[in-house]
Amino acid sequence: MVPQKIKVSFCMYEILEKKVLSDAVKLMKIKAPLVAKKAQPGQFIILRIDKKGERIPLTIADYDRKKGTITIIFMEVGKTTKQLGLMKEGDKILNFVGPLGIPSEIENYGTVVCIGGGVGIAPLYPIIRALKQAGNHVVTILGARNEELLMLEKEIDEISDEKHICTDDGSKGTKGFVSDVLQKLIDDKIKIDIVWAIGPVIMMKVVADLTRKYNIRTIVSLNPIMVDGTGMCGGCRVTVGGKTKFACVDGPEFDGHQVDFENLMLRNSRFVDEEKHSCKISGVE
Amino acid sequence: MPEQDPKKRINNFDEVPFGYDEQTAIAEAKRCLQCKNRPCVDGCPVGIDIPDFIKEITEGDFEKAAVILKNKTNLPAVCGRVCPYEEQCEGKCTLLKLGEPVGIGRLERFVADYILRKGEKLPKKPVPTGKKIAVVGAGPAGLTCAGDLAKMGHSVVIFEAFHAPGGVLMYGIPEFRLPKEIVRKEVEYIEKLGVKIQYDVVVGKTISVEEILDEYDAVFFGTGAGLPSFLNIDGENLAGIYSANEFLTRVNMMKAYKFPEYDTPIKIGKKVATFGAGNVAMDCARTALRLGAEKSYIIYRRSEKEMPARNEEIEHAREEGVIFKLLTNPIRFIGDEKGNVKQVGCIEMKLGGPDTSGRRRPIPVEGTEFKIDIDTALIAIGQSPNPLIPQTTKGLEVERWGNIKTDEQGRTNIPGIFAGGDIATGAATVILAMGAGKRAARSIDKYIKSNKQ
Numbered sequence: 001m002v003p004q005k006i007k008v009s010f011c012m013y014e015i016l017e018k019k020v021l022s023d024a025v026k027l028m029k030i031k032a033p034l035v036a037k038k039a040q041p042g043q044f045i046i047l048r049i050d051k052k053g054e055r056i057p058l059t060i061a062d063y064d065r066k067k068g069t070i071t072i073i074f075m076e077v078g079k080t081t082k083q084l085g086l087m088k089e090g091d092k093i094l095n096f097v098g099p100l101g102i103p104s105e106i107e108n109y110g111t112v113v114c115i116g117g118g119v120g121i122a123p124l125y126p127i128i129r130a131l132k133q134a135g136n137h138v139v140t141i142l143g144a145r146n147e148e149l150l151m152l153e154k155e156i157d158e159i160s161d162e163k164h165i166c167t168d169d170g171s172k173g174t175k176g177f178v179s180d181v182l183q184k185l186i187d188d189k190i191k192i193d194i195v196w197a198i199g200p201v202i203m204m205k206v207v208a209d210l211t212r213k214y215n216i217r218t219i220v221s222l223n224p225i226m227v228d229g230t231g232m233c234g235g236c237r238v239t240v241g242g243k244t245k246f247a248c249v250d251g252p253e254f255d256g257h258q259v260d261f262e263n264l265m266l267r268n269s270r271f272v273d274e275e276k277h278s279c280k281i282s283g284v285e
Numbered sequence: 286m287p288e289q290d291p292k293k294r295i296n297n298f299d300e301v302p303f304g305y306d307e308q309t310a311i312a313e314a315k316r317c318l319q320c321k322n323r324p325c326v327d328g329c330p331v332g333i334d335i336p337d338f339i340k341e342i343t344e345g346d347f348e349k350a351a352v353i354l355k356n357k358t359n360l361p362a363v364c365g366r367v368c369p370y371e372e373q374c375e376g377k378c379t380l381l382k383l384g385e386p387v388g389i390g391r392l393e394r395f396v397a398d399y400i401l402r403k404g405e406k407l408p409k410k411p412v413p414t415g416k417k418i419a420v421v422g423a424g425p426a427g428l429t430c431a432g433d434l435a436k437m438g439h440s441v442v443i444f445e446a447f448h449a450p451g452g453v454l455m456y457g458i459p460e461f462r463l464p465k466e467i468v469r470k471e472v473e474y475i476e477k478l479g480v481k482i483q484y485d486v487v488v489g490k491t492i493s494v495e496e497i498l499d500e501y502d503a504v505f506f507g508t509g510a511g512l513p514s515f516l517n518i519d520g521e522n523l524a525g526i527y528s529a530n531e532f533l534t535r536v537n538m539m540k541a542y543k544f545p546e547y548d549t550p551i552k553i554g555k556k557v558a559t560f561g562a563g564n565v566a567m568d569c570a571r572t573a574l575r576l577g578a579e580k581s582y583i584i585y586r587r588s589e590k591e592m593p594a595r596n597e598e599i600e601h602a603r604e605e606g607v608i609f610k611l612l613t614n615p616i617r618f619i620g621d622e623k624g625n626v627k628q629v630g631c632i633e634m635k636l637g638g639p640d641t642s643g644r645r646r647p648i649p650v651e652g653t654e655f656k657i658d659i660d661t662a663l664i665a666i667g668q669s670p671n672p673l674i675p676q677t678t679k680g681l682e683v684e685r686w687g688n689i690k691t692d693e694q695g696r697t698n699i700p701g702i703f704a705g706g707d708i709a710t711g712a713a714t715v716i717l718a719m720g721a722g723k724r725a726a727r728s729i730d731k732y733i734k735s736n737k738q
Contacts, residue, residue: 034491048448054539054548055448079548095448097485227539227549230446230487231671232456232511233531239522244515249673263522266624270524274550281545 012092013047016069022148024076025119026085027061033068035098041126042104042221042253045070046229048095049083056080057226057236059123059198059252060099061152070098073122073151078275082284100229101252104219108135110193113185114160115141115178115207117199121151123221124198131196132159139185139192140164143178143199147171179206192216197256201265208256218256222247224267239263286391291604295574298460298542301601305388305395307345314342317387320379325389328377330720331364331429333357335374335389342392351400354393355408358719359432359475360425362401362467363454365394368716369595401470407477411438416733419444419501420480421488421674424452425715426507426706428475429722430729435478437730442501444486449538452509454715456538457530459568461575465537489677494702503701503729506689507722510707511671515664516560520618525554525626529565529665536572551576554660558582558629560615561665562592567599569663570607581607582657586614586634586647610657612636614649618662628656670708678702686711695725700736703729 017029035045044059056078062071076082087093104127112131116124121142132138139162144150146169157163164181165173174181178199185192195218197207204220211218224236224247231249238247239260245251287303288294294301305313317339325335334353341350354361370376370390378386416439420431423445431441449455450472454463476482486492488508497504513528515521527535532551535541539549557573559566562585573581583602585592588611592599603609612634619628633653636645670688675681682690682698688711689704691697697704705721707713 034486038491052540052547054550095485097446097448097487098491100487100490227531227534228447230490230511230673232513233534234513234515234528235531237515237522244517244522260522263624266524267522271550271552274544274552278545278548278550 012094013096015087015089015091015093018087018089021073021151024085025073025149025151026076027071027073028084028087029064029069029071030093030096031068032070032096032098035070035096036063036065036068039063039070039099040103041106041130042123043099043101044123044229044252045072045096045098046100046226047084047093047097049080049087050094053083053094054080055095055227055229057100057223057229057248059221059223060126061122062126070096073119075119079278079282079284082279083282086284097229100248102250104130104196104253106130106134111137111139111191113139113141113182113192113195115182115195115197115199115203116143116156117178117197117203118144118149119151120199120203120221121156124196125152125156127196127198128156129159132161137161139190141166141178141181142173143167143181143203145169177206178203179210182207182210186210186214186216194219195256201261201268204256204259205261208259208261212257219253220256220259221252222254222259222264223252224264225270238267286388291606294461295571295605298575300464301461304398305391310342310392310395311345313388314339314392316380317343318379324377324379325374325387328373328375329357330373330716331357331723333374333393338396339387339389339392342396347396347399348403348405350396351405354396355405357723359429360471360719361393362397362471363425363463364716364719365390365392365397366463366467367454367458367714369714371596373716398467401467405474408436411436413440414438414733416440416502417442417500418729418733419497419504420507421504422446422452422507422509422706422708423450423472423482424507424509424706424718425454426509426708426718426722426725427452427505428472429719430505430507430705430726431480432475432478433723433726434729435475435480437726439730439733441480443480443482444488444492444497445482445484446487447538448484450482452507456534457565457568459533459537459572461571462568487673489673494674494678498701502733503703505695505722505725505729506674506702506704506708507706507718508671508674508708509718510668510712512669513664514667514669516615516666518615518617520620520626521664523618523620523626524624525552525660526618526662526664529559529561529569529663530668532569532663533565533572536576542576552661553578555579556582556659557661557663558584558657558659559663559665560584561667562587562594563665563667564594564598566663566665567594567602567607569665571602571605573661573663574605574607578661582610582659583607584610584613584615584629584631584657586612587644588612588636591644612647614647616654619656626659626662629659629662630654630656668707668712670711674708693724694728695721696728696732701732
């Protein structure tokens with residue numbers, strides 16, 4: 001007897017829509033009604049493409065409870081993301097579990113600066129939307145290496161009170177880093193109540209170092225290597241305020257001023273050689 | 286029982302003991318005295334009618350022997366491999382007083398393997414009761430509870446967070462001790478009893494306990510002791526330091542030993558230190574050898590006598606060349622310039638008076654610090670209950686270490702919610718979890734029949 005309300009698909013998770021955002025960045029809408037029903041800003045999912053696949057965490061870029069879909073946006077960096085990038089609409093993913101992690105703490109803080117770097121813009125989007133709905137004055141800073149790697153500009157523009165764009169090479173917006181823009185906002189004496197920063201580890205570190213000086217509370221979303229995503233393996237452990245935390249169950253968001261980013265970078269490079277080897281022999285290089 | 290040669294087996298992940306053939310099994314079964322008072326049955330947490338199944342073996346009726354086994358255990362091929370029989374059935378065997386007990390565990394394995402090969406008939410379909418029960422976690426406790434409930438005619442769905450069934454049988458215990466194919470086949474049998482398993486569902490996240498209770502007549506939590514403990518010493522977050530859970534999950538469940546055919550990687554280098562001396566620690570140290578470690582240490586702060594692992598596991602580890610550094614306690618990890626662990630600083634210990642556990646307390650010997658070069662550290666000092674369910678179930682009573690509080694029958698303080706296995710007792714054995722699953726199934730059946738007409 002299959003249960004009535006809690007409808008779990010005994011089948012796989014279909015890719016309903018795919019968009020190529022840039023060469024290495026893809027967007028997918030995945031049919032996963034149970035996950036969509038519960039997803040909140042700041043959470044993530046874990047997927048496994050096929051029987052021999054690894055489990056990888058991806059932050060939730062959006063969700064549609066009515067249609068039962070979860071949007072993921074990912075950069076092709078390793079074997080699994082490259083393989084995922086090759087999949088088409090109608091293809092199915094074997095496992096897709098979530099929503100995992102603790103949702104973002106959304107409330108009316110006053111003025112919030114939301115900083116997204118590269119593919120980190122994706123998980124920031126639902127957070128911005130929720131912060132805006134909670135009544136915040138939302139200032140966004142979107143940055144990327146170049147124009148091609150910027151994403152969701154239009155969507156985010158619609159829900160931001162102010163928006164700043166910057167690129168490393170100056171191909172769009174100001175030439176420079178998100179931290180330069182943030183520094184300018186601080187110099188302009190804009191009262192910032194809290195900062196959300198999601199992007200490459202180094203970007204989050206630089207932002208946190210900057211805001212620490214001005215004592216502006218800063219939330220970052222960490223992306224360590226994970227296996228199960230439910231607190232079982234401890235592979236995702238990060239040092240926060242001198243204590244060990246599991247990003248999967250204690251995070252993924254943490255106080256950026258307390259995070260040991262160097263340790264995170266080291267732990268994230270644990271399998272770099274294996275990843276390269278895996279890409280090479282599977283031909284997705 | 287014949288086994289793979291230690292020199293050969295450290296190069297493969299194949300099962301170590303070969304198991305009895307028919308003749309040996311019959312000969313071993315004939316040693317059983319068929320005692321009237323059946324002390325062995327008292328020693329079995331699930332109460333298998335041991336003399337009866339052994340009697341059928343002596344008569345060559347292995348199928349009947351299997352039916353007797355399956356009356357009480359849904360996972361005999363698992364039990365026949367990983368149960369600590371020496372402390373249970375075999376520990377109570379009358380023949381033990383005269384020397385060697387009957388090899389009950391091996392006989393169980395023989396019968397279970399025979400029936401898995403041969404294919405078995407399902408028990409007579411029970412009359413459906415129309416009641417629905419949710420089981421959370423497809424490990425030993427959950428599978429047993431679900432199987433028994435299905436045999437009683439209830440409709441059972443198991444919600445499992447992982448993509449595969451078995452829990453610790455799949456992610457924790459290595460292939461060379463418990464082949465995953467065996468686990469899969471025994472789970473298939475439980476599914477044939479009518480149990481549905483829904484993967485990728487993290488109860489408390491994907492669906493709430495309230496939602497389950499809205500729709501099901503009762504729920505059983507068998508979510509295990511999934512939270513790894515760490516040493517809490519300096520340098521523990523360096524690269525190359527894994528919890529036993531992460532290491533074993535990568536290797537066993539994700540099949541990292543077959544990387545890159547399978548996508549999940551593992552990297553251990555040549556010198557591996559495992560901290561702890563329980564069964565999980567032995568599994569880690571022996572797995573490390575099979576992954577190519579030249580030196581695999583067990584580092585333990587007490588002496589040989591206090592090691593919690595089964596003797597069989599310690600013996601296997603020794604035969605395979607695991608190096609035991611006993612009365613040695615790690616005090617810090619030292620990393621290289623890239624943040625990889627390269628050494629562990631240790632101190633020698635001596636044993637003092639007994640502590641609260643009754644074991645002699647280890648005390649550091651001052652001035653004895655030394656370092657061991659390592660490429661990988663595996664922390665196997667225990668697991669605590671997974672906090673997800675207690676955290677997300679309003680009003681559920683937990684005990685000091687976070688385990689769910691239950692009575693003998695597996696009832697929690699909330700009517701309709703039952704729990705058993707490691708989540709209720711803290712980390713223990715597969716068979717104790719199965720026993721708890723069994724008792725809870727009876728208690729759930731009683732609850733449904735009395736409370737919810």
